[in-house]
Amino acid sequence: MTAGPSLLDAAPQQRPTQLGLGPWAYDRGEFVAATAPRLPLSTQGLHYGTAVFEGIRAYRSEHGLQLFRAREHYERLLRGCRILRITGIPSTAQELIDITVELLRRNAHEGDVYVRPVAHKLSLLPGTPPGVSLAGVSDALSLTTFGYPTSSGAAEVRCALSAWRRPSSDALPVQAKTAGGYVTSALACDEARAAGYDDAILLDRWGNVAEASTANVFVVRDGVLVTPPASGDLLPGITRDTVITLCRETGTTVLERTLSPADLYTADEVFLTSTGKGVASVVELSGRAIGSGTTGPVAARVAALYHTATTARGGDVGHPEWLLTVTPSEPLPHPSSTPSEGTNR
Ligand SMILES: Cc1ncc(COP(=O)(O)O)c(C=O)c1O
Missing domain, CATH: 3.30.470.10 (Aminotransferase class 4, branched-chain amino acid transferase, N-terminal domain)
Incomplete structure (x- = not known):
């Protein structure tokens, strides 16, 4: 095949x-x-x-x-x-x-x-x-x-709670994107996909929610956002920081505290954030519907806020420092794909 x-x-x-x-x-x-x-x-x-x-x-x-x-x-x-x-x-x-x-x-x-x-x-x-x-x-x-x-809205994903645990920061520098650290992400994602899910959510060594295979996790309860603290065993994502900043600036309370698996199962909404995914709504976790089983209003609003921030004119969302315009140059001849002497070092 x-x-x-x-x-x-x-x-x-x-x-x-x-x-x-x-x-x-x-x-x-x-x-x-x-x-x-x-x-x-x-x-x-x-x-x-x-x-x-x-x-x-x-x-x-x-x-x-x-x-x-x-x-x-x-x-x-x-x-x-x-x-x-x-x-x-x-x-x-x-x-x-x-x-x-x-x-x-x-x-x-x-x-x-x-x-x-x-x-x-x-x-x-x-x-x-x-x-x-x-x-x-x-x-x-x-x-x-x-x-x-990319899309402007929140994609919907079905996740499995993984049997693989996020390595702790005394075993691996989890705050850095080290290539070796992604073996755990690959195993967890593969396990989830083999079971028919899109992605995996991993717990830390204490059994608290760490993060998804390549994204941070947010829970919505009574209109308040909760996400595990950046000091935990997780990669403190730049999208996570963007979402926290934009939500706080627009009047939504965001708490950073530990979350248990039960907090996920009983949440009104759960969503993931990453550069690759943007904001993705978790509609199912290990066979249980989260909230209504579809993208909730808070995840939809956060996805829209994020989309605006990434496509605004610098300064329109109050953060000109986030956006850098790449001005086009004159077209260049295409490179030769022959390995040049000196590249085989
Ligand atoms: C393990 C892990 N956590 C979180 C994230 C989200 O980080 P960022 O928002 O900076 O892309 C990523 C991104 O690839 C990741 O690999």
């Missing part, structure tokens, strides 16, 4: 449209054809999960293409780099934003875009003994972009 086309299947020489990998990538200091880079088979980040990554969105609206909260995403990436001793890459959020803007200009996607930067450990430096280490290993940074349309 052949699998259907994936986001990664777009031919490199094609101009990207709604879906697909942009023809250019950034790899270790150069803009190259997205299909050209070849990493050594000994790449440490691949063997040991010693990589950190981000998912950043640029939204296309009547105001052009705008990156959303890129600075906060890159600050989180750089904090992760500090944990993994990744130093050999551009070291400020501004430099990383500049690279991203240049890549988006080159790739000229027609619609919404997903930007994927990855910083990782690469090769043992001379004198470093083989083995699992952070010091004495070179570093690399790559960026790719994908056409990835």
Whole structure:
């Protein structure tokens, strides 16, 4: 059986449209054809999960293409780099934003875009003994972009409570998006999908709600939003922060406190937040309907607020610092997809 086309299947020489990998990538200091880079088979980040990554969105609206909260995403990436001793890459959020803007200009996607930067450990430096280490290993940074349309409303998802627990922060730096940490997310998501659900919600070691496989969790009860505290065993999402900020600014109470599975089952509404999903309404959990079993009024309002914030003209929602317009450049010739000498490092 052949699998259907994936986001990664777009031919490199094609101009990207709604879906697909942009023809250019950034790899270790150069803009190259997205299909050209070849990493050594000994790449440490691949063997040991010693990589950190981000998912950043640029939204296309009547105001052009705008990156959303890129600075906060890159600050989180750089904090992760500090944990993994990744130093050999551009070291400020501004430099990383500049690279991203240049890549988006080159790739000229027609619609919404997903930007994927990855910083990782690469090769043992001379004198470093083989083995699992952070010091004495070179570093690399790559960026790719994908056409990835978003919707303005809340998607509906059916979730399973996972048997896999979110690792605790004394076992894994859960506040960083480390590649190795996503093994748990992949196992939980796979388990949920094999049972016919869309996604998984994971508990922490104490049995409290941590987060979904790649999203934060909010509960609505009597019009008040409750979400587990950022100090817990979860990734403090930038979408989570956006939603908390916008809700508080528009008069909705948001509490950060621990939630039990029973809080989910008895909630009026449950929704997830992430850069990838935006705001998604959880309509079922492990075979039980949540609230009315459809998207509730609060999730719908939060999704609309979030959509406005991501597509507004900078300043219209009171946060000009969240949006960065990518001004188009003159069309560039398409890159050659032949691996260039020097990329096979
Ligand atoms: C484990 C996990 N939690 C939460 C989130 C949400 O984070 P953000 O809103 O910054 O995308 C993500 C995003 O990918 C994630 O992977």
